[in-house]
Amino acid sequence: MSTFSSMHSPSYSHSFICSSSINEKKNQRFVFSSFPRFSVPANAKVFLQCQANSHQNAVLMQDGAMATKVSPVEKETPIEKLKSELLSVTSSNEWDEKAGFDINENESTVSITVVGASGDLAKKKIFPALFALYYEGCLPKHFTVYGYARSKMTDAELRNMVSKTLTCRIDKRENCGEKMEEFLKRCFYHSGQYDSEENFAQLDNKLKEHEGGKVSNRLFYLSIPPNIFIDAVKCASSSASSGNGWTRVIVEKPFGRDSDSSAALTKSLKQYLTEDQIFRIDHYLGKELVENLSVLRFSNLIFEPLWSRQYIRNVQLIFSEDFGTEGRGGYFDHYGIIRDIMQNHLLQILALFAMETPVSLDAEDIRNEKVKVLRSMRPLQLEDVVIGQYKSHSKGGVTYPAYTDDKTVPKDSLTPTFAAAALFIDNARWDGVPFLMKAGKALHNKRAEIRVQFRHVPGNLYNRNFGTDLDQATNELVIRVQPDEAIYLKINNKVPGLGMRLDCSNLNLHYAARYSKEIPDAYERLLLDAIEGERRLFIRSDELDAAWSLFTPVLAELEEKKIMPEYYPYGSRGPVGAHYLAARYNVRWGDLGLDQSA
Ligand SMILES: NC(=O)C1=CN([C@@H]2O[C@H](COP(=O)(O)OP(=O)(O)OC[C@H]3O[C@@H](n4cnc5c(N)ncnc54)[C@H](OP(=O)(O)O)[C@@H]3O)[C@@H](O)[C@H]2O)C=CC1
Numbered sequence: 001m002s003t004f005s006s007m008h009s010p011s012y013s014h015s016f017i018c019s020s021s022i023n024e025k026k027n028q029r030f031v032f033s034s035f036p037r038f039s040v041p042a043n044a045k046v047f048l049q050c051q052a053n054s055h056q057n058a059v060l061m062q063d064g065a066m067a068t069k070v071s072p073v074e075k076e077t078p079i080e081k082l083k084s085e086l087l088s089v090t091s092s093n094e095w096d097e098k099a100g101f102d103i104n105e106n107e108s109t110v111s112i113t114v115v116g117a118s119g120d121l122a123k124k125k126i127f128p129a130l131f132a133l134y135y136e137g138c139l140p141k142h143f144t145v146y147g148y149a150r151s152k153m154t155d156a157e158l159r160n161m162v163s164k165t166l167t168c169r170i171d172k173r174e175n176c177g178e179k180m181e182e183f184l185k186r187c188f189y190h191s192g193q194y195d196s197e198e199n200f201a202q203l204d205n206k207l208k209e210h211e212g213g214k215v216s217n218r219l220f221y222l223s224i225p226p227n228i229f230i231d232a233v234k235c236a237s238s239s240a241s242s243g244n245g246w247t248r249v250i251v252e253k254p255f256g257r258d259s260d261s262s263a264a265l266t267k268s269l270k271q272y273l274t275e276d277q278i279f280r281i282d283h284y285l286g287k288e289l290v291e292n293l294s295v296l297r298f299s300n301l302i303f304e305p306l307w308s309r310q311y312i313r314n315v316q317l318i319f320s321e322d323f324g325t326e327g328r329g330g331y332f333d334h335y336g337i338i339r340d341i342m343q344n345h346l347l348q349i350l351a352l353f354a355m356e357t358p359v360s361l362d363a364e365d366i367r368n369e370k371v372k373v374l375r376s377m378r379p380l381q382l383e384d385v386v387i388g389q390y391k392s393h394s395k396g397g398v399t400y401p402a403y404t405d406d407k408t409v410p411k412d413s414l415t416p417t418f419a420a421a422a423l424f425i426d427n428a429r430w431d432g433v434p435f436l437m438k439a440g441k442a443l444h445n446k447r448a449e450i451r452v453q454f455r456h457v458p459g460n461l462y463n464r465n466f467g468t469d470l471d472q473a474t475n476e477l478v479i480r481v482q483p484d485e486a487i488y489l490k491i492n493n494k495v496p497g498l499g500m501r502l503d504c505s506n507l508n509l510h511y512a513a514r515y516s517k518e519i520p521d522a523y524e525r526l527l528l529d530a531i532e533g534e535r536r537l538f539i540r541s542d543e544l545d546a547a548w549s550l551f552t553p554v555l556a557e558l559e560e561k562k563i564m565p566e567y568y569p570y571g572s573r574g575p576v577g578a579h580y581l582a583a584r585y586n587v588r589w590g591d592l593g594l595d596q597s598a
C-alpha cells in the first residue's frame with residue numbers, strides 16, 4: 001500500500017501520489033506539512049493519482065488529508081481549478097462544516113476547551129493525549145488549550161497539574177521536558193459554573209484574546225458527569241460558540257441509561273447543536289487494533305470469504321480488568337457493567353466485525369453499515385445473560401475488597417460488575433452464529449480481545465490425532481486489542497520428526513516485535529479526528545438508538561426482577577455461570593489459558 005508521498009517531476013512544481021488508505025492520514029500529515037495546500041505557485045499543477053477506486057475522486061487537502069466528496073478531479077488539475085472546486089464544495093455545504101478547509105493555516109486557530117478539567121479523565125487521558133499530539137507535531141499551528149471547571153485554579157496551577165499527569169507514552173522521549181514547557185505555555189484555565197452563561201461568556205472573551213481576530217475553530221470536550229452535560233452544552237453554545245469557524249463538542253459516555261434516557265439526551269443536545277457538531281466518543285474505536293479490524297477484513301483476501309456462518313462457529317468479545325471499581329463506585333453503581341462496557345465498547349467492536357463491506361471508507365458509509373448490522377440483531381434475552389458481582393478475597397496476605405465495600409455503593413447493591421451474554425445477528429451472513437460477550441471488573445487479568453472460532457474441518461483425515469477434544473484443533477483467530485497488541489491465528493501443524501504427531505501453533509503478528517513505533521493512545525487518535533472533523537470513529541445518534549434497543553429490555557428486566565448476581569472472588573475468572581451459558585451454545589471460552597499467547 002502506498003502512502004502519500006511527494007515527488008518532483010520536471011513538468012510540475014509539486015506532484016503527489018495519494019494513498020489508498022485514509023488510515024495513513026497521520027503519516028500523510030507529516031509528509032505534507034511542508035507543502036501547505038495552496039502555497040504552490042498559482043500556475044502549478046497538482047498531479048492526483050489515487051490507487052483505490054473509492055478514492056478516484058479524492059483531492060489532496062490541507063495537511064495531506066483527503067476529501068472524497070468532490071466531483072472527479074482530472075489527473076492534471078491546475079491548482080486554481082482545484083481551489084475553486086474545493087470552494088464550491090464547501091460553500092454548498094456538501095462537505096460538512098468547512099472541515100479541514102482552512103485556506104491558510106496562518107489565518108485560523110483551534111481552541112480546545114476541556115470542560116471538567118479538574119477531573120479524573122481530563123488528568124488521566126485528555127491532557128496527556130493533547131500533549132502527545134503536540135509533541136508529534138499533529139496540532140494546528142495556532143492552538144490554545146483551556147481548562148474549564150468550578151475548582152479555583154490559576155493558569156500556573158493548571159499547568160502544574162497537567163505536568164504532573166504526564167503519564168503518556170511521550171514522557172521518556174527525547175526533548176520531552178522542553179516540548180512540555182512549550183505545550184504548557186499554550187494551556188490556560190478559566191473557573192466557572194457549568195450552568196452559567198456569564199461564566200462561558202467570560203471564557204469566550206479569553207478565547208477571543210488568544211484567537212487574535214483569526215478564524216476561530218472551537219472544540220469543547222465534555223469531561224463531566226452526565227447530569228450536567230446539557231447545562232454545559234447550552235451555555236457553551238449560546239455564549240462561547242465560534243462566530244466565524246466551526247464549533248464541535250465531544251461528549252463522553254454514558255449516553256443515557258436506556259433507550260428513553262438516551263433519546264432524551266440526544267433531543268436536548270440537538271436543541272443546541274446539530275448532529276454534525278456532536279462527537280460521541282467511544283474510546284475503544286480509537287484503539288489501534290479496533291481500527292485495524294476493517295483493514296484485516298477488507299484488505300486480505302484470505303479472511304473475508306471465511307467471514308460468515310459457513311466457516312465461523314462463534315465469535316467471542318472479551319473484556320476483563322484486574323481491578324475493581326474503587327474510586328468510581330458511585331458512578332458505576334448507577335450503570336453496571338452491561339452499560340459501562342457491553343452496550344458501547346464491545347457492541348461497537350461487534351458491529352465493525354460483523355458489518356457488510358461499506359461503500360467506501362467515508363464516515364457515513366461505515367456508520368450506515370454499522371447501523372444495519374445492529375438493527376439486524378435480536379434484543380438480548382434474559383436467559384442469555386449471566387451477571388456477577390465481585391466479593392472480597394484474601395490472597396498472599398492481602399485482602400481485596402468486595403464491590404459493596406466501597407462507601408459510595410449501597411451494601412445491598414445488585415449491580416453487576418461482571419456479565420456474559422449471547423447475542424445473535426439475524427441476517428444471511430450470521431444466522432445462528434453466537435456472538436458471546438464477557439466483561440468483568442476485578443478479574444484475574446486485564447485484557448480485551450476478539451476470538452473467532454472456526455468450524456471443525458469436515459472429514460478431517462487427522463481427526464484421530466486430536467483425540468476426543470476437537471476444540472483443541474479448531475482454528476482460532478485472536479485479535480488482542482490490549483495489552484500487548486497482537487493478531488494471531490491458531491493452526492495445526494506436524495511436530496517435526498519421523499513420527500506423525502500434531503501440534504497447535506500460532507501464526508503471530510505481535511505488534512511490539514513487528515513495529516518499533518509506539519502505538520498511540522486511543523484518545524490521541526480521537527481528539528485529532530475531532531479537530532479534523534473526521535467522524536468515522538464517533539457514534540451517530542441512530543447507531544446509539546440501535547445499540548440501546550438491544551440492551552434496554554434486558555436491563556429493565558434485570559432491575560425489575562431484582563436478579564441476584566453470582567458472586568465471584570476478587571481476582572478470579574468470574575462466575576461459573578458464564579461457562580454454562582457458553583456451553584448452551586456449544587462454545588468454550590477461548591481465554592481459558594490453553595493457547596500459547598493467552
Ligand atoms: N474517568 C474515566 O476513566 C472515564 C470517564 N468517562 C466519562 O467521562 C466523564 C468525566 O469523567 P471523570 O473525569 O471521571 O469525572 P469526575 O467525577 O472526575 O468529574 C469531572 C469534573 O466534573 C466536576 N464535577 C464532578 N461532579 C460534579 C457534580 N455533581 N456537579 C457538577 N460538577 C461536578 C468536577 O470538577 P469541578 O468540581 O472542579 O467543577 C470534576 O473534577 C464522565 O462522563 C464519565 O462517565 C468515560 C470513560 C472513562
Ligand SMILES: O=C1O[C@H](COP(=O)(O)O)[C@@H](O)[C@H](O)[C@H]1O
Nearest residue numbers: 253283321340341345448482522
Ligand atoms: O469506558 C470505560 O473504559 C475503561 C476501560 O478502558 P481501557 O481503555 O483502560 O481499557 C473502564 O475501566 C471504565 O469502567 C469504563 O467506563
